[in-house]
Amino acid sequence: MKTCTAxxxxxxxxxxxxxxxxxxxxxxxxxxxxxxxxxAANRDxxxxxxxxxxxxxxxxxxxxxxxxxxxxxxxxxAYQEKWRAENQQVKRDYYLRNxxxxxxxxxxxxxxxxxxxxxxxxxxxxxxxxxxxxxxRCAIAAVYKEAREIRALGVDCEVDHVIPLRGKxxxxxxxxxxxxxxxxxxxxxxxxxxxxxxHGR
Numbered sequence: 001m002k003t004c005t006a007x008x009x010x011x012x013x014x015x016x017x018x019x020x021x022x023x024x025x026x027x028x029x030x031x032x033x034x035x036x037x038x039x040a041a042n043r044d045x046x047x048x049x050x051x052x053x054x055x056x057x058x059x060x061x062x063x064x065x066x067x068x069x070x071x072x073x074x075x076x077x078a079y080q081e082k083w084r085a086e087n088q089q090v091k092r093d094y095y096l097r098n099x100x101x102x103x104x105x106x107x108x109x110x111x112x113x114x115x116x117x118x119x120x121x122x123x124x125x126x127x128x129x130x131x132x133x134x135x136x137r138c139a140i141a142a143v144y145k146e147a148r149e150i151r152a153l154g155v156d157c158e159v160d161h162v163i164p165l166r167g168k169x170x171x172x173x174x175x176x177x178x179x180x181x182x183x184x185x186x187x188x189x190x191x192x193x194x195x196x197x198x199h200g201r
Contacts, residue, residue, distance in 0.1 A: 006030035115145035131174045139176035147181050156184040
């Protein structure tokens with residue numbers, strides 16, 4: 001048993017955190033309360049410190065985030081979806097407070113990521129109906145990037161869905177394995193059709 005120096009209650013040793021020799025003077029509950037109170041009283045100072053650390057280690061932080069996302073993609077997406085569903089008002093309030101900043105960031109992202117923006121535009125045109133959660137958006141963007149590079153060489157080409165998103169007999173998904181690059185004339189001739197014989201289906 002040990003007496004906490006904060007609440008003066010005598011509690012079992014498992015209610016105290018260990019230190020190099022013995023146990024902490026405050027119990028876990030009091031230590032936690034003190035920790036939360038300090039952070040609440042020093043929130044602005046903590047934010048400034050975190051921003052400074054992030055700015056100084058931005059590349060490493062981004063690399064860690066990308067690695068974590070790649071290893072935990074399904075869990076991250078599930079958490080984000082749950083958070084969005086539970087915090088609609090928080091999102092709206094944040095956007096209202098930072099509307100111009102959000103629009104500027106969006107314009108900058110589009111300028112920095114033209115290929116992913118093309119992929120996103122194609123997704124919106126399909127009304128997001130045929131994009132599964134497991135779709136590899138980076139791979140999709142890579143197909144649009146390849147098409148852009150080919151067009152830069154003077155070849156008029158377009159990205160086409162092998163199996164149309166809104167076919168009469170069968171509909172495909174907006175995933176990279178269902179994308180192909182065709183000459184613009186061939187793509188327009190194909191339109192929203194799919195030949196089972198041609199594609200070995």
